[in-house]
Amino acid sequence: MNTIPIRTTINGKLFDLNIRPNTALLDLLRDELGLTGTKCGCEIGECGACTVLLNGQAVNSCLVLAPQIDGQEVITVEGLAQGNRLSPLQESFLDHDAVHCGFCTPGMLMSAKSLLDENSNPTDLQVRTAISGNLCRCSGYQRIIEAIRETTNETNKRRTNAK
Ligand code: FES
Ligand code: FES
Numbered sequence: 001m002n003t004i005p006i007r008t009t010i011n012g013k014l015f016d017l018n019i020r021p022n023t024a025l026l027d028l029l030r031d032e033l034g035l036t037g038t039k040c041g042c043e044i045g046e047c048g049a050c051t052v053l054l055n056g057q058a059v060n061s062c063l064v065l066a067p068q069i070d071g072q073e074v075i076t077v078e079g080l081a082q083g084n085r086l087s088p089l090q091e092s093f094l095d096h097d098a099v100h101c102g103f104c105t106p107g108m109l110m111s112a113k114s115l116l117d118e119n120s121n122p123t124d125l126q127v128r129t130a131i132s133g134n135l136c137r138c139s140g141y142q143r144i145i146e147a148i149r150e151t152t153n154e155t156n157k158r159r160t161n162a163k
Contacts, residue, residue: 001022003018004020005017006067008070009073009074011079021067024043026062028066035078037106038052038077038106038107041103048135049103051108051111053076054069054073055072058113058133076110089151124145131145
């Protein structure tokens, strides 16, 4: 099959790629770019394990064709940390024991990031709605919700001051 050229920004880095037009974004990230933090669960848009940000919006990367990211900006879970320093959201997941097997965690983090970028102090209901497309088979939802809700500016300041 012929390939097509695309230019895209992933985690702040510009990529010029030649891809098969029927490649899913999930497969491009994992198989061709080695960004395996994004997980493959169902491949039919049901589990949310593959969630990434496309221009700031949480999307199921298994349902996005790679040509759709031409000229767009993608952020994966690998793009959350700053160097060796985890993001406040990731720290909060650890603080709240919100990670069990961890398979859902990258997708949860990306859905939560999309929410918190728009609303730094969400209600319980807003958090539940934001992660409603992310399934956790370990069913640790309550701790995940608490971790997201407590990733507030105040929490971030406290953490920064403590370091
Ligand atoms: S792998 Fe994409 S939603 Fe499940
Ligand atoms: S922590 Fe295991 S699936 Fe969510």
